[in-house]
Amino acid sequence: MDALxxxxxxxxxxxxxxxxxxxxxxxQRACPVELPVHMAALPGGKRVPILKTVLxxxxxxxxxxxxxxxxxxxxxxxxxPEQMAEAFxxxxxxxxxxxxxxxxxxxxxxxxxxxxxxxxxxxxxEKYAFRGYLHLKLMPGAQEAQVERALxxxxxxxxxxxxxxxxxxxxxxxxxxxxxxxxxxxxxxEQLRTSLxxxxxxxxHMPSSTTQFVVTPDGASxxxxxxxxxxxxxxxxxxxxxxxxxxxxxGTPLENNPPENPWRVHRLYQxxxxxxxxxxxxxxxxxxxxxxxxxxxxxxxxxxxRHLAQSPLELNRADYHQxxxxxxxxxxxxxxxxxxxxxxxxxxPEDLRALGIPIERAAPFILLAGRRPTHQPRLFW
Numbered sequence: 001m002d003a004l005x006x007x008x009x010x011x012x013x014x015x016x017x018x019x020x021x022x023x024x025x026x027x028q029r030a031c032p033v034e035l036p037v038h039m040a041a042l043p044g045g046k047r048v049p050i051l052k053t054v055l056x057x058x059x060x061x062x063x064x065x066x067x068x069x070x071x072x073x074x075x076x077x078x079x080x081p082e083q084m085a086e087a088f089x090x091x092x093x094x095x096x097x098x099x100x101x102x103x104x105x106x107x108x109x110x111x112x113x114x115x116x117x118x119x120x121x122x123x124x125x126e127k128y129a130f131r132g133y134l135h136l137k138l139m140p141g142a143q144e145a146q147v148e149r150a151l152x153x154x155x156x157x158x159x160x161x162x163x164x165x166x167x168x169x170x171x172x173x174x175x176x177x178x179x180x181x182x183x184x185x186x187x188x189x190e191q192l193r194t195s196l197x198x199x200x201x202x203x204x205h206m207p208s209s210t211t212q213f214v215v216t217p218d219g220a221s222x223x224x225x226x227x228x229x230x231x232x233x234x235x236x237x238x239x240x241x242x243x244x245x246x247x248x249x250x251g252t253p254l255e256n257n258p259p260e261n262p263w264r265v266h267r268l269y270q271x272x273x274x275x276x277x278x279x280x281x282x283x284x285x286x287x288x289x290x291x292x293x294x295x296x297x298x299x300x301x302x303x304x305x306r307h308l309a310q311s312p313l314e315l316n317r318a319d320y321h322q323x324x325x326x327x328x329x330x331x332x333x334x335x336x337x338x339x340x341x342x343x344x345x346x347x348x349p350e351d352l353r354a355l356g357i358p359i360e361r362a363a364p365f366i367l368l369a370g371r372r373p374t375h376q377p378r379l380f381w
Contacts, residue, residue: 003087006077007053011036013067014052042133043208050099051088055079055116059105063173064253068105072251081119089128099133110141121153140181147188151201158210159186164228168220190236208239215260216246223291226282230275243268267293278324301327308365315346315366328361349373
């Protein structure tokens with residue numbers, strides 16, 4: 001079996017890695033073979049086709065949810081660094097892909113596996129002169145020197161924390177150690193980004209960093225997930241926190257468990273963006289007694305209903321951070337509103353519509369020149 005056929009067999013399993021990418025249908029690809037090619041959003045917003053794959057699907061860990069777990073009966077594939085680099089280079093030269101997302105099962109220990117990933121990246125950068133997008137996984141227990149080397153090779157680094165607490169992790173991946181194995185490499189990334197010049201990183205830039213949590217019906221609460229996400233965004237400057245909704249996999253201990261409700265995952269993403277871009281804190285979100293985000297209302301709307309419905313915000317006086325709390329107003333619209341009110345007082349709903357602000361979303365929570373704007377209530381949010 002050649003390298004492309006092996007990559008083809010890995011395609012169904014790559015959905016477990018969430019990374020802002022969407023799989024391309026065969027008709028959309030430059031290559032007719034069913035490869036794990038996805039459209040990914042780069043840090044600058046550009047979307048490019050990337051190969052999303054693993055160096056090996058063999059794994060010595062027994063994570064209960066994972067298709068690659070030890071002991072699961074399926075055909076495994078392992079690439080040597082030179083083989084993977086050559087296969088990617090072939091696809092890159094053919095115009096099929098422009099970037100690479102490279103992860104791996106843990107084979108021979110996390111340190112050995114990390115060396116294999118770094119060797120692959122070094123071959124691509126140095127032998128094949130590849131200067132495009134490279135997202136590299138940091139393995140459990142990656143050493144400090146390996147993290148440093150990864151900064152010199154990758155555009156993005158990530159560690160899958162899987163769960164926000166040690167107790168929740170034990171229910172999903174009992175052989176993984178949250179603080180020492182998983183969180184430590186992420187901390188080291190931020191320590192190096194803070195202490196070293198950006199020129200130390202690949203292409204004169206330090207890589208961004210991300211993580212992923214597995215969201216299960218009987219696992220960590222939304223409250224725990226959001227508190228952990230806030231810490232990671234604030235303290236370790238993670239670009240994104242991903243939430244992978246659990247989907248049962250045949251041949252795993254959790255194969256008979258129910259899948260996660262996609263609406264729960266959607267609400268977690270909404271809350272995560274509010275933490276990252278809108279100045280919200282985890283404690284701001286209204287939660288159910290069990291620590292869950294309401295599924296019938298988005299988190300910003302739920303906060304506004306509790307805090308602004310009876311005490312609406314005067315848009316002519318509100319500061320930037322207060323404006324971000326109003327449904328329908330994001331960072332760009334808040335800045336546009338502040339600029340507009342320097343020219344004239346905001347009095348009519350049309351003043352907001354001219355700025356692109358959806359008046360039907362904002363109206364229940366705001367005042368314009370001391371008055372509530374008239375609006376047609378929406379039946380659904």
